[in-house]
Amino acid sequence: MKFDFRRLALGAAAPVLAIVVALLLTTVILIVAGDPVLAVWQVLFKVPLPRQLVAIVNEATVLYLSAVAVAIGFKMNLFNIGVDGQYRIASFTAAVFAGAHFLPGWLNIIVAILVSIATGALWALIAGVLKVTRGVSEVISTIMLNYIATYLVAYFLKGAAVKVEGSNATSTRILAEDSRVPGIDISWLANTPNKVYGLLILSIVVGFLYWFILNKTRFGFDLRATGQSETAAVASGVNVKRMVVTAMVLSGGAAGLVGMPLLFGQDFAYGDTVQAGLGFAGISVALLGRNSPIGMAISALLWGYLNQLSNGLQIGAGVSDRLVLIIQGIIVLSVVVAYEVVRRARLRLEQGRVARELATIAGPATKEVAA
Amino acid sequence: MSSQTALSATIPQTRTGRPSWYWPVIIVGSILVVSTVRVLTGAHDIDSSGALTAAIGMAMPLVLAGLAGLWSERAGVVNIGLEGMMILGTWGAAFFGFHFGPWAGILGAVVLGMLGGAVHALATVVFGVDHIVSGVAINLLGAGAGSYLAVRTFTGLPGGGPTQSPPLEQLPFLSIPGLGDWLQQLETSRTWLVADLAGILRTLTTNVNALTLIAIALVVGSAWLLWRTSFGLRLRSVGEAPHAAETLGVNVLRYKFLAVLVSGGLAGLAGGFLVLVASNLYREGQTGGRGYIGLAAMIFGNWRPGGLAAGAMLFGYADAVQLRGRGDVIHAYLLPIGLFLLGWGIWQLIRRSQGKPMTGVWRIVISLAVLAWFAFTAEVPAEFTNMTPYVATLLVLAFSAQRLRMPAADGTVYRKGEAN
Numbered sequence: 001m002k003f004d005f006r007r008l009a010l011g012a013a014a015p016v017l018a019i020v021v022a023l024l025l026t027t028v029i030l031i032v033a034g035d036p037v038l039a040v041w042q043v044l045f046k047v048p049l050p051r052q053l054v055a056i057v058n059e060a061t062v063l064y065l066s067a068v069a070v071a072i073g074f075k076m077n078l079f080n081i082g083v084d085g086q087y088r089i090a091s092f093t094a095a096v097f098a099g100a101h102f103l104p105g106w107l108n109i110i111v112a113i114l115v116s117i118a119t120g121a122l123w124a125l126i127a128g129v130l131k132v133t134r135g136v137s138e139v140i141s142t143i144m145l146n147y148i149a150t151y152l153v154a155y156f157l158k159g160a161a162v163k164v165e166g167s168n169a170t171s172t173r174i175l176a177e178d179s180r181v182p183g184i185d186i187s188w189l190a191n192t193p194n195k196v197y198g199l200l201i202l203s204i205v206v207g208f209l210y211w212f213i214l215n216k217t218r219f220g221f222d223l224r225a226t227g228q229s230e231t232a233a234v235a236s237g238v239n240v241k242r243m244v245v246t247a248m249v250l251s252g253g254a255a256g257l258v259g260m261p262l263l264f265g266q267d268f269a270y271g272d273t274v275q276a277g278l279g280f281a282g283i284s285v286a287l288l289g290r291n292s293p294i295g296m297a298i299s300a301l302l303w304g305y306l307n308q309l310s311n312g313l314q315i316g317a318g319v320s321d322r323l324v325l326i327i328q329g330i331i332v333l334s335v336v337v338a339y340e341v342v343r344r345a346r347l348r349l350e351q352g353r354v355a356r357e358l359a360t361i362a363g364p365a366t367k368e369v370a371a
Numbered sequence: 372m373s374s375q376t377a378l379s380a381t382i383p384q385t386r387t388g389r390p391s392w393y394w395p396v397i398i399v400g401s402i403l404v405v406s407t408v409r410v411l412t413g414a415h416d417i418d419s420s421g422a423l424t425a426a427i428g429m430a431m432p433l434v435l436a437g438l439a440g441l442w443s444e445r446a447g448v449v450n451i452g453l454e455g456m457m458i459l460g461t462w463g464a465a466f467f468g469f470h471f472g473p474w475a476g477i478l479g480a481v482v483l484g485m486l487g488g489a490v491h492a493l494a495t496v497v498f499g500v501d502h503i504v505s506g507v508a509i510n511l512l513g514a515g516a517g518s519y520l521a522v523r524t525f526t527g528l529p530g531g532g533p534t535q536s537p538p539l540e541q542l543p544f545l546s547i548p549g550l551g552d553w554l555q556q557l558e559t560s561r562t563w564l565v566a567d568l569a570g571i572l573r574t575l576t577t578n579v580n581a582l583t584l585i586a587i588a589l590v591v592g593s594a595w596l597l598w599r600t601s602f603g604l605r606l607r608s609v610g611e612a613p614h615a616a617e618t619l620g621v622n623v624l625r626y627k628f629l630a631v632l633v634s635g636g637l638a639g640l641a642g643g644f645l646v647l648v649a650s651n652l653y654r655e656g657q658t659g660g661r662g663y664i665g666l667a668a669m670i671f672g673n674w675r676p677g678g679l680a681a682g683a684m685l686f687g688y689a690d691a692v693q694l695r696g697r698g699d700v701i702h703a704y705l706l707p708i709g710l711f712l713l714g715w716g717i718w719q720l721i722r723r724s725q726g727k728p729m730t731g732v733w734r735i736v737i738s739l740a741v742l743a744w745f746a747f748t749a750e751v752p753a754e755f756t757n758m759t760p761y762v763a764t765l766l767v768l769a770f771s772a773q774r775l776r777m778p779a780a781d782g783t784v785y786r787k788g789e790a791n
Binding site for chain 2: 035079130139140141143144145148151155158232280283284287323324325326328329332333337340341344
């Protein structure tokens with residue numbers, strides 16, 4: 001039991017250590033740059049206002065979906081940097097489809113979400129197929145596909161754009177009232193009229209499915225096995241190529257969901273002002289959360305918290321809100337370093353334990369052999 | 372994967388490389404093709420000295436970024452953080468360039484880039500973190516640090532603001548005297564082949580920026596250093612077989628660390644080029660993913676200096692053409708591409724002895740589609756011009772991935788003394 005406790009402590013040590021390191025390093029940067037250290041931390045460590053609380057949850061909802069998309073790839077040892085392109089091309093397609101209002105009300109929303117999943121999956125499929133048939137690294141191909149998606153969307157947006165009176169922003173047709181997902185009223189919990197995205201439920205469901213499929217199904221087991229040891233997976237009868245394509249498609253499908261809370265809960269259209277870079281933020285969140293469904297939820301909330309509270313930096317401390325990007329960057333970098341250090345410490349711990357146990361079982365004879 | 376590479380390492384190379392006339396023929400051939408296309412379609416901007424100068428200006432950051440990638444990957448460390456290091460370099464160039472003059476700007480770009488390289492080296496070489504993960508984190512960090520520092524240092528300066536530096540003093544432009552006017556006359560005559568050669572010569576001899584020359588020297592110098600010296604041999608051995616290198620007494624960690632540092636410096640310089648030469652000031656988002664394209668150029672060039680320079684020139688050219696708003700130039704290229712594919716497809720069909728007649732058919736179908744696109748439109752939309760480098764990279768990777776050979780231990784984490 002004592003050993004298990006140590007393992008647990010080691011597991012929690014890494015993210016906590018990373019955050020502490022990030023705070024220390026940021027403090028050093030602030031001192032070097034000559035910015036007010038105390039004022040900055042006072043702004044960032046304030047208890048969020050109810051209004052900010054809603055914004056944090058909303059941001060986390062979106063980031064979580066992105067993180068899950070990235071994590072599906074990670075579990076397979078695939079690095080899907082293309083979540084960014086996948087979610088944008090998928091949301092655009094969904095926005096065009098939903099904006100056409102072929103179907104009434106809720107049906108329109110559900111089918112549009114399915115369209116989005118399919119588009120994201122299809123875009124990721126290109127990278128998957130290139131990997132298994134032509135041996136192209138998914139890292140490079142998804143980076144290229146991100147840019148191609150950007151320009152494709154820009155091109156088609158020009159064609160699909162609807163002129164809005166008094167604005168030069170281009171966007172797809174705005175969704176009708178009955179094709180929007182109403183927000184969740186939390187005025188009973190916090191004193192604010194702002195509402196949480198209704199599609200928060202989607203995030204929770206996706207998180208649950210991610211946990212269930214990976215940990216409770218044969219498919220999930222095969223997927224994780226392939227990620228950890230390809231040779232072992234092949235020996236147990238897994239078709240690795242099919243697995244790569246499937247994982248890529250699943251990741252892309254999940255990426256297709258990223259833009260949905262924004263589309264149905266906030267923007268009601270896809271325009272050139274839509275938020276970019278969520279895919280990259282998802283990578284950070286997945287790394288920090290160690291691909292665990294709960295861990296990623298916590299880190300998504302942390303990211304949302306940092307983003308929201310940093311808005312006050314300029315007014316509250318006279319420091320650029322870009323500071324938060326540095327903090328986030330340092331957190332990600334130090335967390336991966338910390339995980340690596342902890343992993344090695346754990347390995348040493350385990351080796352030591354096994355050696356001790358062997359020594360007590362076999363007596364001094366094995367010790368001699370081992371030496 | 373590893374068994375494959377191990378196998379290929381044991382088989383002696385049978386192919387002795389291309390004949391000596393291969394590259395001259397390719398270069399002369401492409402000039403002939405381009406000048407014919409120019410005369411036929413009237414898209415005279417296809418190789419005007421203006422377009423070529425712009426192309427070199429756009430290509431040099433990619434060349435430097437690609438070279439940065441080359442140094443790091445030849446030592447076995449994948450450097451996807453080039454973009455972040457470039458951003459650091461842009462700030463360094465602008466800050467030091469504004470306060471101490473453009474030559475200090477170059478130094479500032481290199482130092483700031485090296486700072487990013489040092490972080491990457493610390494994470495990947497010392498701590499053994501996954502290279503891609505560290506690279507992505509550095510891109511985040513670089514973007515954040517760059518824009519934070521810009522707000523901190525450029526706000527309030529004359530002509531500067533939170534996202535933009537004040538205009539900077541330029542680096543000197545060099546020309547070979549007495550050639551410019553004469554070549555310009557030849558070029559404006561628009562004669563087949565003569566005007567094209569004059570345009571190319573004029574680009575190479577007049578108004579060449581000092582930093583461009585430095586960049587070219589760096590490519591040549593790196594090629595020499597990495598392939599012709601024992602230092603280079605050791606550095607490459609670290610990327611091919613670190614454990615073997617270790618047994619021969621090479622300090623693997625030191626070489627890797629050094630290579631990533633140099634890589635960071637070159638990436639910073641790539642950012643510095645954007646600031647000091649291409650636009651004369653720092654702007655937020657200036658790098659615009661060029662670190663990634665530089666990486667693509669390096670892969671395109673098969674992890675070799677000459678190849679990456681060619682790839683970077685190609686991408687830079689596409690970039691320049693698009694920036695000059697010349698949809699007609701890319702449109703003009705549809706003609707030779709279509710004809711080339713058509714000829715290739717027909718040739719494949721004739722050589723049916725390979726037993727795969729179908730491969731020729733789809734080439735012909737695509738070629739007809741391309742030719743139809745050429746015939747029925749006047750311009751290629753800007754978005755598709757923008758896409759060119761990325762699509763080209765994807766196609767090259769898809770169709771020649773078997774011919775590309777990256778360093779055998781590229782991207783693997785090396786721990787000292789773990790050889791077995």
